[in-house]
Amino acid sequence: MSRIANAPVELPQGVTATIAxxxxxxxxxxxxxxxxxxxxxxxxQSDKKLEIKYSDPGLARMQAGAARAHLANMVRGVTKGYEKKLELVGxxxxxxxxGKTLNLTLGFSHPVNFPIPEGITI
Incomplete structure (x- = not known):
C-alpha cells in the first residue's frame, strides 16, 4: 500500500504556494x-511544507497520492525547470x-520543420 500522500512537499527558498x-x-x-x-x-501549508489531506480512504486517498507527486514535480519545475534530451541515432x-524553427532530418524524403514554442530554449 502506497503512502506517498503522507510525505510533505518541501518549499525551497523563493517558492510560494497559494492555496484555494x-x-x-x-x-x-x-x-x-x-x-x-x-x-x-x-x-x-505549514511553515515551508505542503501537507496533503484526504477525507475518505477510497478514491480520495489515491487522488491525494497523485496530487502530492504532481506538487513535488511542480516545485521542481518552478525552481530548476524541465529538460528533455533528444538523441538522434542513425x-x-x-x-x-x-531562427524559430527546429529542422529535423530523420530519413524521410523531406525535412521535418517544427516551430519552437515560446519559452522553450534549444
Whole structure:
C-alpha cells in the first residue's frame, strides 16, 4: 500500500504556494504552475511544507497520492525547470535550429520543420 500522500512537499527558498479551496498554485523563479485538486483532497501549508489531506480512504486517498507527486514535480519545475534530451541515432540524422524553427532530418524524403514554442530554449 502506497503512502506517498503522507510525505510533505518541501518549499525551497523563493517558492510560494497559494492555496484555494480546490486548486493550488506554485510560483517560483521559472514561472507559475497550477493544479486542480480532486474531490475530498485538500492541501494545508505549514511553515515551508505542503501537507496533503484526504477525507475518505477510497478514491480520495489515491487522488491525494497523485496530487502530492504532481506538487513535488511542480516545485521542481518552478525552481530548476524541465529538460528533455533528444538523441538522434542513425546515419544522416541531424537537428538544426534555423531562427524559430527546429529542422529535423530523420530519413524521410523531406525535412521535418517544427516551430519552437515560446519559452522553450534549444
Amino acid at each position: 479551496p480546490q486548486a493550488v498554485t506554485i510560483k517560483g523563479a521559472k514561472g507559475s504552475l497550477s493544479l486542480p485538486l480532486g474531490h475530498g483532497v485538500s492541501v494545508v 546515419v544522416g540524422f541531424r537537428a538544426q535550429v534555423q
